[in-house]
Amino acid sequence: MGTDWDWQVFLQDPGNYPTYWQWLMSAWGWTVSVAVLALIVALVLGSIIGILRTLPNSPWLSGFGTCWVELFRNVPLLVQIFLWYHVIPALIPAMKSFDSFTLVVIALGLFTSVRIAEQLRSGIQSLPRGQRYAGMAMGFTTAQYYRYVLLPMAYRIIIPPLTSETMNVFKNSSVAFAVSVTELTWYAMQVGEETSRPIEIYAAVTALYVISALAINRIMAFIEKRSRVPGFIASASGGGH
Template identity: 70%
Template sequence: MAFEWQIFCLDTIDKAPVKGCFGSGNVETYLDWLFRAWGQTVMVAALSLVVALVVGSIVGVMRTLPDSPWAVRLGNMWVELFRNIPLLVQIFLWYHVMPVLIPAFADTPKLLLVVFGLGFFTSARIAEQVRAGVQALPRGQRYAGMALGFTTAQYYRYVLLPMAYRIIIPPLTSESMNIFKNSSVAFAVSVTELTFFAQQAGEETSRGIEIYMAVTLLYVISALAINRIMAFIERRTRVPGFVASTGGGGH
């Protein structure tokens, strides 16, 4: 079977060949559309990761506060809530339900609604990793901060979290790759990302094999790039000779 890669050089409107494969003005080729969808996918994944890191870090810290059982319970509730509802259901809740419950969301771009849904879903997983990272540290880390007169916020900020983040970079690498792949759920609410492009372009051109092979290649390239970036960060931030404690559950 012969592949017809020239379909990416066709005008998306009248299906006429475009010289150079990239359109201009009002002309857009399938190659233009492919790269625009890739950009949307990267944007959704990057913004969702920021939301997940910020919220997940806060919730993870709450679950390790030594003298705040209410914070631990709230953190546990957050993790169990968002971890046990399927991601696609959460996306639909943000897209269909939240604008009804909170009118301010009615005018929110659907891309941002997907970012909130995917970010909060992933925050539950990152919160668990942050909790594990903090509790893996020797108890002496916390006691040293207290001996220096640090407040709880200060010894978390200056002592515990900098070390905990270095410990959890490997699982964060997996979550970063997963959040990029999970961004494909955005097609369910018609965000023009890679999976939406594959579905629409495949139907229009009847060349699903070429379309899905190109999309798969971009997913693989993106995941490998994330892996290499995180590996570089891990090498640069590794603490020489540090071995995490397996019994540091006293934070």
């Protein structure tokens, strides 16, 4: 039995946008915005936590980093989204003014930060100890030998797992539909029901996810090629201790 495709559905007027196609492009923009901002949050926090977990002679800071990782990686992402949307604003009144978009960015950023923290931790620990000792012998403080010796190398060797994590952030942004952020998944559900053409709608949304993932992959592959360290390979997948 064949399928009666009707791609002209994207040229119809939904009322709130000139066409469903323009609404689709707007939803894609919201998806990209959620993913990019959450990735920035994850990179910043993940870097801090990853460093804390490798600090020598700092059991309290290392313990804090471990607690952070165990907390955010053992609670499902969708549950964290609902916690930030329904529970946290009730506990912290100042956050009641935060919109759904901001709360999703925070939740997705924190969820992803633990994986980046683990990748960076493994990257730092994969470096020869002589690099740390060389920095100390030169009179560097802990902050200095992390800044000038360890981190530049660690970031370069964990680019492959960071590529996968960047793609995961983009795909995980689909959970934003649960709190009515008008990204691609929310669009597909809403417009598929409005038009009774779910096949065409979901096909277009899937194509945009694939295009986005391929673009991320190519960009990260270029960065990896330009920054590869001869003799080193990525040692972290982000899942272990």
